Amino acid sequence: MKRVFLIGYMGSGKTTLGKAYSAATGLQFVDLDWYIEERMRKPISDLFAERGEEGFRLLEQRMLHEAGEFENVLIACGGGTPCFFDNMDYMNHTGETVFLDVCPEVLFRRLKIAKAKRPLLANKTDEELMQVITSALEKRLPYYTKAKWRFNAEELESYEQIDKAVDRLKKLIN
Ligand SMILES: Nc1ncnc2c1ncn2[C@@H]1O[C@H](COP(=O)(O)OP(=O)(O)O)[C@@H](O)[C@H]1O
């Protein structure tokens, strides 16, 4: 039985790599954000707005425990998932954890074009965005580094790079 959790900051490529890995190997893919949106029939940004971050984190923990019971699955978490409650310990006990490591400059480049759907980043100027990324990474690194594996995910920009990353991930967790 295989159960893998991808963790890392927003824009580190959890969804992108998780989807590609699943397509290449047949391992079932669950994106935790999508799972929550489907179960609640609402976008993450609405759930954040209605419940506040605290309410969202409670919901996220509940959904993590639900999806965490699935067998033969790769779960792409949200960027904050490992950093609340005992979520990181829970994941380490129930499966293999992989931290997608990406430097702030690359995260900035990716998130600059993809921040609108992320409630913690929407409406930030470039300067604020870089500031949010660096300070959040500093706070979150102690959680992320509890993962069993650390995986460099800085090159996910083309299909070729994604294929290579999938191969590297296969070698790491098989
Ligand atoms: N070729 C690309 N060029 C620029 N940005 C990209 C490219 N591919 C992906 N991204 C962006 O980088 C981010 C990383 O992907 P994603 O898998 O959504 O990360 P995560 O799930 O870890 O937040 C996404 O927001 C995506 O829009």
Ligand SMILES: O=C(O)C1=C[C@@H](OP(=O)(O)O)[C@@H](O)[C@H](O)C1
């Ligand atoms: O880092 C975070 O706190 C969050 C990351 C998002 O997921 P991605 O990392 O997939 O963008 C999503 O769960 C929510 O917007 C909060």
Ligand SMILES: [Mg+2]
């Ligand atoms: Mg994602």
